[in-house]
Amino acid sequence: MAVGAGVVGAASISPSALAFYNSNPGLRDSAPVGGGTSSGTGKLTGRLVFPEDPGYADDRRIWNLQFNPYPLVIVFCQNADDVVNAITWSRQHDVAFRARGGRHALEGWSSIDGGVIIDVSDLQDIKLDTDAQLATVQTGLPQDAIVNALGAHNFAIPTGAEIGVGVAGVTLGGGIGQLSRSLGVTSDSLIGVDIVVPQGERGACLIHADEKNYADLLWACKGGGGGNFGIATSYTFRIHPIDDVTVYQLTWDDWGLLSQLLGTWQQTAPSAENGFGSVFNAKTETDGHIYCYGIYRGSEDKLRKIIAPLLNIGDPQADIQTLRYVDAWNLLAGTSDDPVAVHIPSSWAYDLVPDQGIATIRKFLAELPGLEGEIWCLAWGGVQKRTRPDASAFPHRQPHYYMEWSGVWETDEQQSIVYSWTERFRKALQPYLKGSYVNVPDNSLADWPTAYYGDNYPRLRKIKTKYDPHEFFQYEQSIRPL
Known part of the structure; x- marks a missing residue:
């Protein structure tokens, strides 16, 4: 027609x-x-x-x-x-x-x-083999569905922390969250993937990549980003037994404590024992709230000792309880149901941010009056420190923590304000942070291959050349063939 x-x-x-x-x-x-x-x-x-x-x-x-x-x-x-x-x-x-x-x-x-x-969102089957500790999930499942299915049997894989976000993007870009310090990124648990790749000059075919077959493609799918090599239809994960955990939520209403809290958090969380997951989230000065929350794979008594330096600052509201992991995940999970207009740059703190850098962060969070904005930091370290940057396509193993800064808008004028703010924020943070996370892409990045993939980019280009030499899979920041 x-x-x-x-x-x-x-x-x-x-x-x-x-x-x-x-x-x-x-x-x-x-x-x-x-x-x-x-x-x-x-x-x-x-x-x-x-x-x-x-x-x-x-x-x-x-x-x-x-x-x-x-x-x-x-x-x-x-x-x-x-x-x-x-x-x-x-x-x-x-x-x-x-x-x-x-x-x-x-x-x-x-x-x-x-x-x-x-x-691929209609592809939502999941098969569990708890005896073999394996799960095969189709690519359309949201990560919360996997958390709940595994949690019913007291198993888990490390995932992100948002309801509704697809497992495909999370896995292919690495996947960071509360269990990353104890179990690695999501893709570290990936042992096989069914993926449709180009065939010849006009066709396509389905292949299975694992450690024995197409091992280079499996390596690339473990952090190389979605939409680069093919379209995955299912993933096979090694799943991990998990006991009850202690979940904590701390809230400060005194925004003036920001510098002291961030300085204390970065000295505490990344160096804690591996079972300690932690987020530091500071809103703009207009909002006035600061949060710290996470999941600890240990007792409440031990948790209180770890977070004591934070509890001793100001007068935080503290909610601490012991739950099954699946219940703790759902308690802390954000939701992605309501679409918004947002810009979210990201980077990594390979070194602790000095006082001058923390003062810079405070300055920018005070410069977005009347609009919603924040920084969101995830403690890193733990088992990541023992993983080589080239063990998979995901290279960011050595930072102390991860950071995002973001702004939300409703009008074109507000969009201009947010983009100006996030870009100036990025330039001000350059002395203290480096790199970026491919699952939080940023079209403003100049050297995005190095920011996302570090020294792994040349190898990713070789794999791209092998499986998609005509560059049929492409977008603004897709991996380029040789």
Whole structure:
């Protein structure tokens, strides 16, 4: 069907998508609905959503509202064949595509204007083998579903800490959270992945990568970032038994304590025993709140000794309790249900930030009046210190902690204020922080390959050249072939 004066017009789809529609009147007819039964059929299969369909407006939306793409078609894959067919169709018709899971790509790179979105969020099966301590999960599952499924049997993998965020992006970019100091990043528990990769100049195929087969690709999938080598359809994780934990939440209403609290936290949390997970979160001066919270794999008595230096500052509200790990995770978990417009740069403190740097942080948190902003720091160290930076594609093993700074807006004017603030903040922090986290990407980074991957980038480029020499998988900061 031709698109123009009918149901779909320029107000609801981009000119590039309209042009493709008008030059391909049989598009919908060539794209049968239903799961594919063979690889590379040359037809789109799965649950297809076109611009004229009722659910298109919601189905095209992503979490970060600053991005507003109008894709040509959204392919909700029902199995691996649908992924193969979508990639094959896109290659045969020279149509750009992007892979999408939980819709939380912070720079909007999981969507595309006028192209194909290959969405894997309908793939949500999970299989547990508690005797072998293995879990095989499909790529569309949110990480909270995995935490809850494993937690019902007193097992865990290290994950991030937000409800609704997809396991695909978390794993492929590394995956940092409360258990990272004791169990590593999420991808350290990854032992196998089913992934659809390009085949030849126009096709695609499904392969299984593990330590015996395509081991280089498995290495790259452990921190090399999503959307670079193929589209993963399932992951096999080594799962870890976990006992009851102690969860703590500290709150200060006296924002004037910021410098003392951050200085004390960075001296305490990264050097504590491996079972201690900790977040330091300071809001803007306008908000006035400072938080410290985390999960400790030990007793309340031992926890109180670790956090005593923080408890002795000011008059914090303290909530400490012993819970099953799954309940503790859900207690602390943030939610991603409500889309926002946000910008979140990130970096790593390889050395403790000196007093001058802490004063800089305080200065910038006082400079965003009337808008929501914060810093969010995660204690690092623990088992990470014993892991080589080249053990996987994720290189950031030696920092003391991780830091994000972010701002939220509603209007164009506020967006300009936030972007100016975050960029000036970055430049002011450069003497004290380095690198960045690929799962919190930043289009403003000049040397993003080094920031994300460090010395691992040359090896990632070789693997990219092997599996995607024509660079069919690409976006603004995708890994480049040689």
